[in-house]
Amino acid sequence: MATRGNVIPFDRRRTRRQIPVVWRDAADGRYDRQSLIAWWDQERLRAARVVVVGAGALGNELLKLLALTGVGSLVVVDFDSIARSNLSRTVLFRDDDVGMPKALVAAERAGAINPDVRVVPVEGDVGRDLGLGALRQADVVLAGLDSVNARFHLNRRCLLAGVPWLNVGISETQFQVTRYVPGSGSCYECTFSEATLRRFRERYSCTGLMRRTPDRAQPTTAVTASIAAGFAVHDALRLLHDPSTGLAPGHRLTCLLDGPHQTVDELPRNEACAAHEPAAVPSLRLDRGPAELSAAEVARASGRRGAGAVALGWDLVEAFRCPGCGREALVGRPKATVYEDELRCPACGAERQVDIAMELGPWSPFWDRPLAQLGVADREILRVVDADGAGGAWVEIGGDDPWHPRGGRR
Amino acid sequence: MSTGTMALQVRTANRDRKAEIEVDDTVQVGELLDAARSNWALSPDYEYIVRCERLQRQLRPTDSLAAAGVVAGDVIEIQQISDAGSAPRR
Numbered sequence: 001m002a003t004r005g006n007v008i009p010f011d012r013r014r015t016r017r018q019i020p021v022v023w024r025d026a027a028d029g030r031y032d033r034q035s036l037i038a039w040w041d042q043e044r045l046r047a048a049r050v051v052v053v054g055a056g057a058l059g060n061e062l063l064k065l066l067a068l069t070g071v072g073s074l075v076v077v078d079f080d081s082i083a084r085s086n087l088s089r090t091v092l093f094r095d096d097d098v099g100m101p102k103a104l105v106a107a108e109r110a111g112a113i114n115p116d117v118r119v120v121p122v123e124g125d126v127g128r129d130l131g132l133g134a135l136r137q138a139d140v141v142l143a144g145l146d147s148v149n150a151r152f153h154l155n156r157r158c159l160l161a162g163v164p165w166l167n168v169g170i171s172e173t174q175f176q177v178t179r180y181v182p183g184s185g186s187c188y189e190c191t192f193s194e195a196t197l198r199r200f201r202e203r204y205s206c207t208g209l210m211r212r213t214p215d216r217a218q219p220t221t222a223v224t225a226s227i228a229a230g231f232a233v234h235d236a237l238r239l240l241h242d243p244s245t246g247l248a249p250g251h252r253l254t255c256l257l258d259g260p261h262q263t264v265d266e267l268p269r270n271e272a273c274a275a276h277e278p279a280a281v282p283s284l285r286l287d288r289g290p291a292e293l294s295a296a297e298v299a300r301a302s303g304r305r306g307a308g309a310v311a312l313g314w315d316l317v318e319a320f321r322c323p324g325c326g327r328e329a330l331v332g333r334p335k336a337t338v339y340e341d342e343l344r345c346p347a348c349g350a351e352r353q354v355d356i357a358m359e360l361g362p363w364s365p366f367w368d369r370p371l372a373q374l375g376v377a378d379r380e381i382l383r384v385v386d387a388d389g390a391g392g393a394w395v396e397i398g399g400d401d402p403w404h405p406r407g408g409r410r
Numbered sequence: 411m412s413t414g415t416m417a418l419q420v421r422t423a424n425r426d427r428k429a430e431i432e433v434d435d436t437v438q439v440g441e442l443l444d445a446a447r448s449n450w451a452l453s454p455d456y457e458y459i460v461r462c463e464r465l466q467r468q469l470r471p472t473d474s475l476a477a478a479g480v481v482a483g484d485v486i487e488i489q490q491i492s493d494a495g496s497a498p499r500r
Contacts, residue, residue: 057494145493146493146494147493148493151493169491169492169493169494170492170494171456171490171492171493171494174423174424174490174492175492176491176492191459191468193440193457193459193471194440194471195457196457199457218493218494220494252468254423254489254492256423256424258424259424259425261423261424261425263423263461263463263466263487263489264466265461265466265467265468266466266467266468267467267468268467268468268469268470
C-alpha cells in the first residue's frame with residue numbers, strides 16, 4: 001500500500017472489513033427509539049414521580065406526553081368536572097365524559113396509554129387536598145392552571161415541600177413555561193405586581209371569603225396547549241435527568257407561535273418575598289391519618305412539652321356569629337371553600353361575622369375533632385407550635401399515599 | 411446612577427407595535443409600561459411585563475430604568491403574560 005509521509009490513505013474496503021463495530025438490530029421495545037437519545041435514561045423515568053396540577057387543556061397534553069415517555073408514577077390533581085366546551089382541547093376526554101370528574105377520567109385514560117405508568121387521581125384543590133408529605137415525594141410538579149390564585153397556593157406548597165415546579169400558561173398563540181426551584185432564583189410570588197394582586201383579590205370578599213365570580217373564558221386552542229405541553233414536558237424530562245440542564249431556575253421561556261419568536265428571560269428575585277420560607281421537614285411521622293387524629297392528638301404525639309397549638313397551613317372558618325339575632329353557628333371548613341353569600345343569617349337575614357383560625361389550640365371548638373372533618377388531607381405535614389411561640393416542629397400524619405395507592409384512590 | 415435622557419426602542423413582543431422614544435432614566439419601569447398600555451390601547455384583559463432584549467431579563471416595575479440596567483439604544487419589549495391552562499369551568 002502506497003504512503004506519503006505519515007498519512008495513511010483511507011482504505012474503505014479495509015476499514016469495513018476490520019473495524020469491529022456490531023450494530024444492534026432494530027428492536028421493537030416500547031422505549032427503543034427514545035432510548036437512542038444520548039442523555040436518555042428510561043430507568044430514571046420509570047422511577048420518577050411527577051404531579052400534574054390541572055386536568056384541562058394543558059393537563060391533558062402533559063399527562064399524554066408523560067405517559068407516552070414512560071414516567072412511572074403520576075398524580076393528577078383537579079377539583080373540576082368535564083364540560084362540553086373542554087372537548088375541543090382535551091385529548092383524553094370524550095363526549096360521554098361530560099359531567100365526570102376531570103382528574104378521574106384523565107388518570108384512567110392516561111394510564112391506558114401506557115400500562116407501565118401508574119396514574120393516580122386526586123379530586124380536589126392542590127392547596128389542601130394533596131398532602132404536603134405526598135407532595136414532598138414528587139420529583140417535579142407541572143402546573144396547567146388557569147388562575148393566579150391557584151398558582152399562588154401551588155407556589156407556597158412547592159416551597160414548603162422543597163419541590164421544583166414548572167408553570168405553564170397559554171393564550172391565543174403564545175405560551176410560557178417557567179421553572180421555579182425552591183431556594184434558587186425567583187419564585188412565582190417574587191414577580192407579583194399590583195395588577196397581579198388585583199386579580200388575586202378579585203376572588204375574595206372583604207372578609208376573605210370566596211366570591212362566586214364568573215370564570216373568564218380565555219381564548220386558546222388545542223394547538224397552543226399541545227406545543228406548550230411539549231416544551232414543558234421536555235423541560236421536565238431534562239430536569240429529571242439532570243437539574244442543571246433545561247431552563248435555569250427562575251427563568252421563563254416565552255414562545256409566540258406567529259413569527260415565531262422565542263425568548264428566555266431571567267425573572268427578578270425578591271429577597272423580601274413573603275413566600276420564602278424554609279421547607280417543612282417533618283421530625284415525626286404518625287401512622288394514623290386525619291380521620292383518626294385530632295389536632296390535640298397531634299400536639300400530644302409530637303412529644304413537645306410546650307406544644308400549644310397546631311397550624312393547619314391554611315385558614316379555617318370556625319364559626320359565624322350573627323349580630324342581628326345573636327345566633328352562633330359552628331362551621332369548621334377551610335376558608336377557601338366558604339363563599340361570601342353564606343354570611344347571610346338564615347334566621348334573621350343579617351350579615352354574620354366570621355371567626356377564622358390559623359391555628360387550633362385547646363380554646364378551639366375543633367381541637368378534638370378528627371382532622372379529616374376539617375378538610376385536612378392524608379399525608380399532610382402540620383406545624384405543632386409551642387405555647388410560647390418560640391419554637392415548634394413539623395409532624396407528618398398518615399393516611400393514603402398516592403404514590404403507593406391501596407387499590408386506587410378517588 | 412442617572413445619566414439623564416436616553417433613546418430606546420419600545421415594542422410589543424408580538425411586534426405588532428413599536429416606537430422610538432426618548433425617556434429620562436429615572437422613569438420607573440412600571441411607568442413606562444403604563445405609558446405603553448395607554449398609548450397602544452393594549453387589552454385590559456391581560457397582564458403585561460417589561461423585558462430588556464439585551465439583558466434577557468424581566469424588569470422590576472418599581473425599578474427606575476437606570477437601576478434596571480437599561481441603557482441608551484436598548485430594545486424594551488412589552489410582553490403579555492399567558493396564564494390560561496385549564497379549560498374554563500362551566
